[in-house]
Amino acid sequence: MVRACRTRDFSAIFHLVRRRSGIYPSRIAALCGMTPSRVGEIMNGQRRLAHIDVIERVADGLRIPGAMLGLAHRPWEIPPRAVVAEPEPPAADRAEHAPTTHEDRSARLDDILSFVDEDRVTRSTLVAIQSAIEDYWRRDDQHGGAPLRPAVVGQLRHVLRLVDTTAEGELKRGLQSLAAELARLAGWSYFDARQYSTARSYFTQALHLAQETGDRQFTANVLSCMSLQTTYEGDASEAVSLACAAQDAARDTAPAALVMSMLHMREAFAHASLRDAVACHRAVATAHSHFERSTSQGQPPTWVRYFDETKLVVDTGIALAQLGEARRAEPLIAEGLRREKGTQQRGRAFHAFWLATTQFQQGSLDQACGTAGVALDLATSVDSPRVAGHVREFHARLQPYARETPVIAFEARMREAFS
Template sequence: MIRACRVRDFSAVFALVRRRAGIYPSRIASLCGMTPSRVGEIMSGQRKLAHIDVIERVADGLRIPGAMLGLAHRPWEIPPRATTTFTEPDSQPQRAPSPQAGATPAADLDGILHLVDTGQVTRSTLAAIQSSIEDYWRHDDQHGGAALRPAVVGHLRYAQQLIDSTREGPLRNGLVTLAAELARMAGWAYFDARQYSTARGYFTQALHLAQGVGDRQFVANVLSCLSLQATYEGDAHEAAALASAAQDTARHTESPGLVMAMLHMREAFAHASLRAPDDCHRAITKAHSHFERAHGGAAPQWVRYFDETKLIVDTGIALAQLGEHRQAEPLIAEGLRREHRDQQRGRAFHAFWLASTQLHNGALEQACSTASVALDLATNVDSPRVVGHVREFHTSLASHAQEAPVVAFEAKMRQAFA
């Protein structure tokens, strides 16, 4: 293993992990934020790993010390600082221990701030945290989620400290609800960064917090996020099971219409990946039916993004995943036309899907033109997930490599990702 890591021979690394640790390729893929097919290609020697962010994901997912792969120490390798307690005679005033040589003064900043933050939690405290969460989601729409990770995780830790110091009651329950939303936001930010193992940890934390206050609709929401992530990781069966569990959780709750519409669309994505047309169309029909019944009704704040435009474009994406590109193209185009200009990450994502459907429908020049729009948007957002889709589209152009529109797109892509 040491020799394989030194030369970054990941075919040998994965083979050793399977043989010596009993971790099968599908689990390696899940731990490292890859698809099973990509892991298989690496193990067979058909593909190499060169990008540093992917190598870091492998190190983190398989717990390989950074030094073995020529990386810096990984965060999980660094133990927490030891705390030394000094006992002074009762007659002497208590003194703080002297700083250790080489210690970073701000290393325990959260703890220091918590000591001086002795104010009582009020409704204004909850309103301020809620406002910050709304700002995070706006930033996610406009600039992608990857850059939000430190801020959201820090805010989550702060909310947990407030929970620990607040007695049982409505204010504490409100804090737990907000902490659940912050944990889901953290999971989403790591998902957008394609760091799937870390994302799953935060989604699981959000589940526990939401269950603690009995918020079944929010539990269903988190399950839907896990379902979408499973679709990205190539595990469509797990994605379908999670979507179904989410529906069972949200069913019979108060005003579930819009929530159920969103959940059935997540189910449609899973069935599309499984190439199950009857199940996919059935889920799409249910999504539209629930949406019509929910129109104008009450709904949780976190699901109100799922408006008519989102329903239309998601229907098109599900059909595209299913391979029904003729039916998908006008729906995705209409959704893209309707979307607000500030939703840059969503527009980049949907422009990629439109380009893909146009390519499958034989419109190469139009597809490259649309992909160029997606590329412009992708370079303005910090979203490795969107960049991954653009690269996948580029791979699908291989059979047209000599065509002028493809040559022009490749030149623009090289410039964008230089």
């Protein structure tokens, strides 16, 4: 393994993982954010990995220490609090002998910012940070999360530093809530980049912060994100458990109807992945029932207001599409796409992919390729490896029809878009 990592021979790495750990290629694909066909090509020596983002995903997914692959230490390798170091030399010796690293400069900057911000947290501070978070979400939906990650992670570190230097009270609790929102946003942006291990660490941090504040609804929100990611990673049973845990956390809170509607739809996605039609339909019906009651309740939390009637309709269609009920799913997804605003590029790309899937399931190859072309055009306008991955998965399904004219035309557009 050491030799394979030194030369970045991922064919050998995957074979070793399969032989020594008993992990099938489909599981390797889920862990590394790839398609099973791509893993198969790598194992057969037909494809090599060179892009640093993909190599990082492999390191995180298979828990290969960064140094073995010529990368920086991965975030999960050595938790800061678990490091037991020898007694430090005197400050004068450290200054004389220690080289100045990027981490040292970052730490010094943190110290400076901490000093500057000391005792200066006010209500307007909280309002400004909340406004920044809302702007991050808008830009994430419009352009994808990749360009935002450095800013979001930096903002999270800044808020956590303010939490440490703020006295107990309303302002500190407000900062903790904002830190939980930023940690969830960081987790979501890494999830959208299909860097699942890093995403999980931020979601876990968000969960702990939400529990510290006693915000049961936001705790449920983070659990729902973890459920969706687990569905993507191929562990649908665990995704069901997380969705149900989220429902338990939010139950009997007020107002909870819209939150519960969203959570039951997340449960439906997990049941659909398990091909459990009865449980999926039951979860969808419960989601609709809660949504109907939500109109008579007070204002829900800001983070769930995206889940409007259009989102309910299109998510219902996606759940049915995952079950293979394409005829029922197609008009729902098409209606959702018709209603959606033009600025929600990533959502529209994602929904166009599912519409193409339902059309393909019904044998409409020409129509499916046309709709997939729309998804492709939208996918190239946002930086979202998750959406791009869906488009590539759709292309893989077209292989039996590779000689058909619509497929040839779609492949040409895809090569141009992803070149």
